[in-house]
Amino acid sequence: MLDGLLILLAFQFAGDLLVRTFDLPLPGPVLGMVLLLVALTTRAAVLQRVAPAANLLIGNLTLLFFPIGIGIVLEWDRYSEHGLALLVSIVAGTIIALLLVTALLKLLLRSPP
Amino acid sequence: MSAFNTPLFALFLTLASYRLAWWLYERSGRHPLAHPFLVAMIPVIIILLLLGISYRDYLAGTAVLQFFLGPATVALAWPLYRQLTTLRKIWGQVLVYILIGAPLAAGLAIGLAAMCGAPLDVIGSLAPKSITTPIALEVSRMTGGYPALAAGAVAITGIVGVLAAPLVFRLLKVHDDRIRGLALGLVAHAIGTARAFEYGERAGAYSSLALGLTGLLTAIALPWLWPWISALLQ
Secondary structure, three states: OHHHHHHHHHHHHHHHHHHHHHOOOOOHHHHHHHHHHHHHOOOOHHHHHHHHHHHHHHHOHHHHHHHHHOHHHHOHHHHHHHHHHHHHHHHHHHHHHHHHHHHHHHHHOOOOO | OOOOOOHHHHHHHHHHHHHHHHHHHHHOOOOHHHOHHHHHHHHHHHHHHHHOOOHHHHHHHOHHHHHOHHHHHHHOHHHHHHHHHHHHHHHHHHHHHHHHHHHHHHHHHHHHHHHOOOOHHHHHHHOOOOOOHHHHHHHHHHOOOOHHHHHHHHHHHHHHHHHHHHHHHHHOOOOOHHHHHHHHHHHHHHHHHHHHHHHOHHHHHHHHHHHHHHHHHHHHHHHHHHHHHHHHHO
């Protein structure tokens, strides 16, 4: 677990350092994720130790963003005047997107699985 | 400062509510409307209001959880790496799919919100709603959005996607687990991926792949394109 956390922090820091140094229009942790993905494809055995920490964090994503997400209710008076836009964009937008990407997949993957 | 207005109590309240919400979620047979994000809100909001603790204090008290969103983003490389072998056979189709589908999902969120007259900061919060929360929060910072709105929009998008999926798949006569997985992962991120695993291991693998690639593409393209998009909307 400790090794995994260390790997994650090291790659996050590397991403952050590159983004700040070169002023890239990209979130630091996302660059860290790309760097880790590239490093993993070298099949270096030590990097496999990232698994326990990675699985723990990914398995509890809801907990990690929960305190921020609850703001949509606790600060609703800040957003209430845009209620209709939020409803249409989130609910209708999601259903339309799902319909369109599923249709697209049916076109792209016509061969049997 | 009372013993209740401390990081200790804020964390305890959050973990206890989350644990309780998970228990109820399992008991409900993992019904999307019983998702822990929705259920855990109820006790937390009631107790914060009863004790008169402000959202700002609560957020500061749980800062340690938000810190781990960064390492969690980096951690997404692991499932993505594990699914790369899945990609080998149909990488061309999957790439075309993500390159069309990810902008489509973001474009619909932006376009519909703009049509309803939402201001730029609200649109910037909604644009990354189909990607996994840790990445969406980073992206929303670069598009001038509100973190709370972005996180809430992402969670509700996941829940709506999971609720709509069985109907959409029936309507379009989908019997292919690759399609179910890729569609759920692109539109409904981690919440959709959890659902995809209920269709089977194969659907789950394809969903993880779509989740990772969509998050990656959106995180690279959206902050870069945002100056043009916002100029267009103004």
